[in-house]
Amino acid sequence: MDLSVGTPVDATPLVIRQALIAAADAPGYPTTAGTSRLRDSCAGWMQRRLGVTVPPSAILPSIGSKELVANLPTVLGLGAHSHVVVPLAAYPTYAVGAGVLGARVTATDRPEDVSDADLIWINSPGNPTGRVMPADQMRAIVAHARSTGAVVASDECYVELGWDVTPCSVLHPSVVGNDHSGVLALHSLSKRSNFAGYRFGFVAGDPEIVQRMLGIRKHLGMMVPSPVQAAAAAAFDDDDHVAVQRERYFARRKILRTALMDSGFTIDHSEAGLYLWVTRGEPCWETVGWFADRGILVTPGDFYGVAGAHHVRVALTATDEAVASFSDRLSAV
Ligand SMILES: Cc1ncc(COP(=O)(O)O)c(C=O)c1O
Known part of the structure; x- marks a missing residue:
């Protein structure tokens, strides 16, 4: 019995598979920014399920969220001179994505104590601990990051799997008010929708950073295939x-x-x-x-x-x- 990897084993819902098939005729290139239908679905889901308001232009789709996590330091322009903070017990890709650039990595659950970080990763609900970070702790981390010029990237791929506690997004008004500057939230369909084999995630938040990421990603490639974009939109539109x-x-x-x-x-x-x-x-x-x-x-x-x-x-x-x-x-x- 394999309880190690955490890969979904239940069927991908029919509504998703049907959307994929309906979009199977895809001779042209997909856009890096994603279709407006897709970004509307992502934004609608954030509003409905997380109480977060994000304009569709502040959303950027990705092939999986692992790929987004791994490449975020690169796309943000970090390098060997940079300092990246990750949680103490953490999904390894945060450190690997920084490490391939030669960046310094510090593992701590008190990012508020680090004064020279360029990027602070938080992950709630956390992998591997299943811990949920309270909104006031997120608020303190965001305030500290803003005062030191760090970007906060919040990996929220398990946000809809709260059992004893309801997890909160870093972009919720109780954390950031109406100001998304310096803050990014990363989301995934893998666990929510048994979508891991399709590969889809997105980042939302600071509109300037997201537009800068889009400009770079247009040349790095990694556009999400059109049929997967259609399937992802169907997945975010359906909560049943x-x-x-x-x-x-x-x-x-x-x-x-x-x-x-x-x-x-x-x-x-x-x-x-x-x-x-x-x-x-x-x-x-x-x-x-x-x-x-x-x-x-x-x-x-x-x-x-x-x-x-x-x-x-x-x-x-x-x-x-x-x-x-x-x-x-x-x-x-
Ligand atoms: C904390 C965390 N972030 C990101 C991912 C990546 O998920 P995916 O690439 O399937 O969206 C995982 C996968 O298990 C994870 O545990």
């Missing part, structure tokens, strides 16, 4: 499939949590997102071995930095059948 998918993950989370706690594990954070952040106080590779003996693959926490050395990450992305057998597997050796 998201409710269904949320129910599936909620039910799986309950079974996995109960079985893990019954087996003596502690679950830290994990109030939102697609993972359980699990420990029993031992080095993570010992826990990985324990699960492997039971035919279960989990991710060692040290993949996400030294802060994860005593945790493993357990994804909610297994089929209902596999999840139903989880408890039996834990008790059988």
